[in-house]
Amino acid sequence: MELKNVTIGKILSDKIEKMPDKNAIEYENVFYTWRELYDISDRLAIEFLKYGIGYKSHVAIWSTNSPDWIVTYLSLARIGAISVLINPNYKENELIQILEYSDVEYVCYGKLAVCNDIVSCLKNKKIGKIKRYIPINMATDLKDDGTFSISLEDMEKLKKAELKVTPQSIASMIFTSGTTSLPKGVMLTHYQLVNISIEATEEMRWTEEDRMCIALPLFHCFGLSVGLLASLYKGFCIYLLSKFRTTCVLKCIDEYKITLLNGVPTMFLALLNNSGRKNYDLISLKSGIIAGCTVFKEDYLKIQKELKLEKLQQSYGQTEASPSITFNNYDDPIAIKSVSVGKVISNVDLKIVSTEDGHELKAYEDGEIIVKGFNVMKGYYRLPEQNSKKITKDGWLYTDDIGHVDDDGNLYITGRKQEIIIRSGENISPKEIEDVIIRYFDVDQVKVFGIQAPFVQEEIVACIIANCGKTIHIDNLKEYLKKYLADYKVPKYIYIFNKFPLNANGKIDVKKLKKEVQLRIG
Secondary structure: OOOOOOOHHHHHHHHHHHOOOOEEEEEOOEEEEHHHHHHHHHHHHHHHHHHOOOOOOEEEEEOOOOHHHHHHHHHHHHOOOEEEEEOOOOOHHHHHHHHHHOOOOEEEEOOOHHHHHHHHHHOOOOOOOOOEEEEOOHHHHHHHHOOOOOOHHHHHHHHHHHHOOOOOOEEEEEEEOOOOOOOEEEEEEHHHHHHHHHHHHHHHOOOOOOEEEEOOOOOOHHHHHHHHHHHHHHOOEEEEOOOOOHHHHHHHHHHHOOOEEOEOHHHHHHHHOOOOHHHOOOOOOOEEEEOOOOOOHHHHHHHHHHOOOOEEEEEEEOHHHOOEEEEOOOOOOHHHHOOOOEEEOOOEEEEEEOOOOOOEOOOOOOEEEEEEEOOOOOEEOOOHHHHHHHEOOOOOEEEEEEEEEOOOOOEEEEEEOOOOEEEOOEEEOHHHHHHHHOOOOOEEEEEEEEEEEOOOEEEEEEEEEEOOOOOOOHHHHHHHHHHHOOHHHOOOEEEEEOOOOEOOOOOEOHHHHHHHHHHHHO
16 A cells, blocks of 8 residues: 555545535434535634644543534644544543643533533633633534635635644544553554555445444544544545444444444444344445454354354554554455454564564564554653653564464464453553552552453453451442542452462462452352
């Protein structure tokens, strides 16, 4: 693939020239054409400029999926602002940490009740560099109003702002969890996000006549790059859901004859387990990407067979790589696609290296996966020490994932160096949860990890030692955790121990602890 030196705004303007009246988005039975999307983004971009938002301004988008989210994102991209994409499930404490770390100046928030409630509280506090909170409802309001008139003076200001934006400008800051309790902000450019979206459309052979149901959250790199931006490049219509609900997805596929569906393994498995699935016609489904976390061979085969998704392609990546690193070849046999995440994408190099001394390993030898190419992030925001550990001076990104390649270059993921928990496609830091639990009264020690589970891939377990002579009530602890953690981070299993098993160097023996937990679960 030949890399294109263009911005997100340029890709959008191309749609106006080639297919202005073609539908771009459907949401709750309302369609938006590419022309409407562009015109509304004109108006919103100008409003942003009047607020003082401009090139390199840090602007949070805190909302569930909606046309307003999309118009806000595109408008910010056009004027060169950096969109800071925030999980709408964050509670107040988590949100404040993210806003302060990422130097957010403006917060664009959606209609979700929790957003409005928390914003009301935040407005009464001095938080970092925040200057203004902006409700986003421009897409809905202007669609209803139908007027898009803009003065020549305002249009000139917009054009002037757009000229400052280059393909190498940072487009977005997207968060990923690591071994530290605070998520890290990954800085990605227009060039990286656009070219990953192009790569996906070419690997998957998508066309402008396809129709994609997007239930993946847009604040995740997966939903953004190979969902929204892929449609922006190729021109197919996306049918947007505010969040993933199996019945809504099934209804969408049936009603709109959806051809493309991307998701994490747990999403596809949930569709299979919907008791009403047989009532919907899913024959239109043609292809999709399954990624975000490891899918077991048996699950892949079941999904592929039951949904008749012959071109269900595995892909491997991470936010730090924009996010795509590999794709199954389009015509790979099922025997390969069910166990391998495919070959490295064009314009990117991949190696497997020893975790002990860093030398390159041969085929079938397990080691750490490292990659180098256009997709490698510009770095974590304000974390120079983390950056030096993650990316070498000559550009190699160390993924912390363990795997090997076969003789044909197909990659197989076999584990990961760190203890990150992956639950329903969400990367969850055990330390973040441990940091909250340890503050609960009468907790002496805590260890958090994930255990394999059906449908969600991993469930969160918290093992706790209470202070001597004290009693911890599990239900009370869970209520406490819900105040400080998003619901998906609250452990499903919490067990009290008298002591933890230790290894020879005095550290907790996690393998033994997991075995004890499995015995308790039964």
